[in-house]
Structure formats: C-alpha cells, structure tokens
Amino acid sequence: MTDIATEQATAAASGAAATEQFRTKQRADATDVDTRRVDTLVSELLVATHEIVRRHKVTYAEYDALKAWLIRIGEDGEWPLFLDVWVEHVVEEVAGESREGSKGTIEGPYYAPGAPALDAEATLPMRTDEKGTPLLFQGRVTGVDGTPLPGATVDIWQADDDGYYSQFAPGLPEWNLRGTVTADDEGRFRIRTIEPAPYQIPTDGSCGRLIAAAGWHAWRPAHLHLKVSAPGHRLVTTQLYFEGGSHVADDIASAVKPELILAPGPAADGRGHEVTYDFVLDSTDKLDRA
Template structure:
C-alpha cells in the first residue's frame, strides 16, 4: 500500500514555506552582525563575482541571464533552497572543524522546531498506512569524556517515501515524520520510523532552471535529519545516510560524510541500526 501526498508540491509553495520559516526562526540574528564583518564578507563576495566576470569575459547577454535568474530565485522564494543546497555545506564545515565528537552536516531548509515529544523509546508520528520499510534506530548520547548524557534531546525529521516533507508539501499531516526524543538516564534512545527515500530538490522553479542549464542532476541521497542537544554541550546538527545509495558520491548538496553513514541490518519486520552521538562541551 502506498501513501502519497494529495497534490504534487510546487517549488514556489515549498520556497514560500521555507522563507517564512527562516524569517520566523533565524532572521533576527542578522541585525547583530558587526559592520566590519559585513564589509569584509560582502566585499570579498562581490570581488569574487567581478573576478569571475573578468576571468571568463562574461557578456552582457550572460549577465542579463544571471540577473533574470536571480530575480526568479526571489520570486519563487528559493533563496533558502539555493543557499542550503550549494553554500551551507562549507559554512557547516567551518563551524564544526574544531569538534572532537561527532561531525555534523547541513540543516537544510525543512527543519521545524517543537516537534511532538515521544520519550526515550517511541515511534515518530506517521500516518497509519505510511509507506516504507520500518527502521528501528537505537543509540546513546555521550560527552567526549564518555559520560552518558541523560535527558539529551534528539530531534528527528525526514522525507516520506515519495521524498516530501510535512509542512512543506500539501496533503501531509502537520507533524508527519517529525519527532522529539529525550534520552533515558543512560543517554539511550530507541526510535521507530521508516527508511526515507532519495529525492530530487524542487526542479520547477529557479533552482531547477539552473540545474537544467548547467547539466547537473537534482538528487539527494536518502537521509535522516537530526539535531542533538544537551545542557552544557554544543548543538549537533547532522544528516545520516544509507550505504548503497547511488547519490552518496554525487549529492547535489555536497553534504555526505563517511562518518555519517549508517550500517542497517535487515530483520523480519524491516531494518535495525545502532548509531549514537558524542557531543562536545560548550566552549568558553
């Protein structure tokens, strides 16, 4: 039995949702950026663009094509998608390069805070007839010194078997495949969900036009999104991947890392996997 969304989501609708979510959750921090930092970063980005123009002798037709495309990105609400797919992986690498514990991965545009709490051993919210292979995931959250982190929070979200995320595609329950799990006294958790599917990022908007014009592909490998947090420790944002996916080596978002690869075992009812997290203490 296959469960699908009622209507195929449009890039503009998904983009509008991602833009609204960003403005609600993250845009406030922009006002605190020092002018000196803005001057440095904006200046170097503009310098890099103009250097590309000079190096490749960009024509006015090419320049106007770029201008038209940038306007379309804004009209389609796809700036969160564009930046998260092609830029965020570099920001994430810089942000976590000091860590001794788990390395992270990009958050992407589809995170929603405050997903329903499911305890230390629970099932992620899903439809009664949710299509997909059952995945039982167990693990432990510890600090870099090996001590267990009881009461750590594991937020999980991922696409359904059709590659769609709740709250960003029509026809899905609000919290479908989104849940919050809190570890027991030994830092352990057990989560029952389904194995997500690989999917293409939206291709009917401006980002899709870039992909087609450049001859790229739009695929992301199957992955689980997580945020793991505990008092006194740095927040870990990561994505976990599955071996054998044909797009692990050419992910459009360049986010796959070997240490984030799962090793599931097949069972009579689906799959099981054990994967835990080591968090770094907050730096002074």
C-alpha cells in the same frame, strides 16, 4: 506559514514554506550587525565576482540572464533552497572545525521547530498506512569522555517514502515523521520510523532552471535529519545516510561524510531493518574559555 495543504507539490509552495520558516528563525536569532565584518565579507565577495567576469569574459547577454534569474529566484522563494544546497556545506565545515565528537552536516531548508515531544522509546508520528520499510534507529548520547548524557534531546525529521517532507508538501499531516525524543537516564534512545527515500530537490522553479542549464542532476540521497543536544554541550546538526544508497557518492548538496553513513541490518523482530548510531557531544567549556 503558507497553507500548502491545498496546493500542489511545487517549488513555489515549498519555497514559500522554507522562506517563512527562515524568517521566523531570523526574528528569534536577531543579532547586532558588525559593520567591519559586513565590509570584509561583501567586499571580498564582490572582488571574487569581478574576477569571474574578467576571467570568463562574461557578456551582457549572460549578465542579463543572471539578473533575470536572481529576480526570479526571489519571486519563487527559493533563496533558502539555493543557499542550503550549494553553500551551507562549506559554512557547516567552518562552524564545526573546533568541535570534537560526532560529525555534523547541513540542516537544509526543511526543518520545523516544535516537533512533538516523545519518550526515549518512541515511534515517530506517521499515517496508519505509511509506506516504506520499517526502521528501528537506536543509539546513545554521550560526552567526548564517554559519560552518558541523560535527558539528551534527539530532534529528528525526514522525508517519507515518496521523498516529501511534512509542512513542505501537500496532503501530509503537520508533524508526519518528525519528533523530539528525550533520551533515558543512560542517554539511550530507540526510534521507530521508516526508511526515507532519495529525492530530487524541486526542479520546477529557479533552482531547477539552474540545474538544467548547467547539466547537473537534482538528487539527494536518502537521509535522516537530526539535531542532538544536551545541557552543557554543543548541539550537533547532522544527517545520516544509507550505505549503498543512490547518490551517496554524488549528493547535489555535497553534504555526505564517511562518518555519517549507516549500514542497517535485519531487525531483530523481523520487521524491516535496524541500526545503531551513537552521538558524541563536545562540551561548551572550550567555547566559554575562548
């Protein structure tokens, strides 16, 4: 991975890290290519593109501007960011159509596998002077039938109070606000962290130029990222948002769902807020029978 600890918090640095993470994932998940599937998808994508050109009478100046932008987005390493912000939510929607239980949403470009293993009662790794409102995030993992799932894994990551992710911004400890929590014998977990901040996706690169040209905003609402899994059950990748938070209603990534909005209250110990959210995982049996 690019050593961004000595770099500025730029779109290029973040993009390079996200691209390298994706390449590593692709090497691990490599599969054979179905040429018929490629033919179908690419052909329909091209037909849709041709129709847009005809319908809107795209000029050569606009065509050349598109070519220049496509070249630049590759140079900036921002393809993972672009696709995760503007395309992934529809892919996730299709992928989750047959799944019962908790709602999923996009993974985004800032996941890093291998976060420190933590017990069911855990505090995420953080700096001694970590800014932000303390948050106790607790809940239970069960199957669709309500059966607790002991030893379920709750992989959690988030931005800090300034809106930055460790491994994708300079000056942050490698695993800051990242952890892999193992639920107890009743499927319960209690995670102490801080409330993340809303943040803008990087705007000094190609995605930022698109946002400016289209007159859009660049904001994502504050959220927790999670991957929740258990043997014999389908993994759920999701994000949890905060009721009343900025940009919950107009997330640039279109990833917010009503079922994913938290309403924290005062913590019982007087330190910040706490919230309970339970995860329900679907069985893999249906996939095996399909």
